[in-house]
Amino acid sequence: MTETRQWLLNGHPRGRPINDDDLKLVTTSLPEPGPGQMLLKTHFLGFDPAQKGWMENIADYVAPMAIGDVMRGSGITEVVASNGGKFPVGTMLAGSIVWSEYLIHDGEGLIPCMHELPPTAMLSILGTTGVTAYCGLFKVGEPVAGDVVVVSGAAGATGSIVGQLAKIAGCTVIGIAGGPEKCEWLVKEAGYDHAIDYKAGPIRTQLKELAPNGINVIFDNVGGKILNDMLACIATNARVVICGGISRYETGNLPAGPENYFNLVFRRARMQGFIVLDWASEFPDIRRRLVKWVNEGRLAYREDVQHGFENAPNTLQRLFSGSNKGKQLLKL
């Protein structure tokens, strides 16, 4: 019997921000691992804005979460005991888990951490974040060398990778982020050609100046007014990748509809969503490419590591206040 703390869903944050009562910390006892099962110890949790969507239980493309369910998320775990399980004791595993210090698990959906980078990379550059950036940009955005690529939420975990991938692909890259510190980081560290601080003034005129021939690829993590401003500046045949809509999370409503969607007609352009799991069979190859670029010094990634299992809900909140710098992680 192993004692463990767990965070349970205790409220659906619909139409409002997450509050302190939406998650409840409990202590419970886990049974011994049954045949084929392992006891896993959680070392890191990874955070993503989509988790609020799961808590709201309004999106229907992932299994809904009910009150009392252990909160779902990504994590790095270590096999500490095994009853004939899939991986030997001592293996570091990455994948979708729940917010629990220890877990009984059959290993389904978990993969061993790659050795080329530290284990946390499996939650950031080599995790859903990295493959989302890769697939969204290359498979949906289809950038061509010489294109102008604009990324909103550019200093976020996904956005910062997208911009660097677009640079590797020979594009000119403009990032939109909030505040001078993030903008400086984009240009100095993440290799963006230009950064626009949306808090400092209207972005449409800046986009027109920086991309006088129009934007070829938009990678949008934000929605709302920023998406609308970007759509006002698209070039003929533009591809608009809708990756996220962080602007919606404040209210729980969908982001406002962009009236400039009609520019899709004037510019014969397309706007497209995607679900990264559709390319799951390619993830091993994509991870190898990402590792290579990191090791060549062409792809930087940032992790924002908070500490203490009891701080998991507060760490999730950092995503919605824009406090995180790079991929938000929690070390247990």
Place this chain on the structure above:
Amino acid sequence: MTETRQWLLNGHPRGRPINDDDLKLVTTSLPEPGPGQMLLKTHFLGFDPAQKGWMENIADYVAPMAIGDVMRGSGITEVVASNGGKFPVGTMLAGSIVWSEYLIHDGEGLIPCMHELPPTAMLSILGTTGVTAYCGLFKVGEPVAGDVVVVSGAAGATGSIVGQLAKIAGCTVIGIAGGPEKCEWLVKEAGYDHAIDYKAGPIRTQLKELAPNGINVIFDNVGGKILNDMLACIATNARVVICGGISRYETGNLPAGPENYFNLVFRRARMQGFIVLDWASEFPDIRRRLVKWVNEGRLAYREDVQHGFENAPNTLQRLFSGSNKGKQLLKL
């Protein structure tokens, strides 16, 4: 010297409907045709909602119209005199002209009417309307037999053709139109499987009932609330073809942005505009296909013919009041 009446642009109807002062009727004298020129007599004018956009001069993908320009539109003309021009006297020509009873023209951009159907077909089923329906549906919407296709503005010139083409391609077709008469026509004459009268009540619940597994292809001529309701019901991998936004013309503003654009993410779907001229090289082949289906009785088309050159502005207005039944034409 030939005397002719012409309609000149006299005001930009921006942010408001077209009014009586926006076009001015004048009489002018045309010179004799110069070398290579012909004198053309206009028999029919064709009308399209995009013409209000030209008058507004806010869309920038067609040459802007200035005050005093002769109003631009499509038409059927006959060669009545020629000074070594491209086509012999007596030829009926179709294409982009101006609102003038007679024109001096070198024939550039005009094509002889096909003989398989009456000349007016070159302004409707075989004109921009027909090829827009064909290209928007097949090249952008990419329907697959068995798909559910929903068309807004379904009783309009383009919409009624789209639905029938989707039927030919083996799809289930739902049309959205205003009023019981149009809806009855859709089902009884145009072969639609179902029609929804948007004036009779909320359309979202009806769409969910008629397409319980979701909409695979949307062909939108309307924008605004109707587009938003359709987006609420898309299936995974849906294609959303944005062809027009008639709902915008009342105010001159773009249609409201559809907040359900975010379903593009949940449903990994795409929304796309197009400019039919991109496929101009294929128009002859597309017209042959359309003629064949018409002659086989598989493709019906409707023309709404008004009379008298002096009624040209009023005839254009019929598009925005929803008065037209099929392609709006004017016989001089």
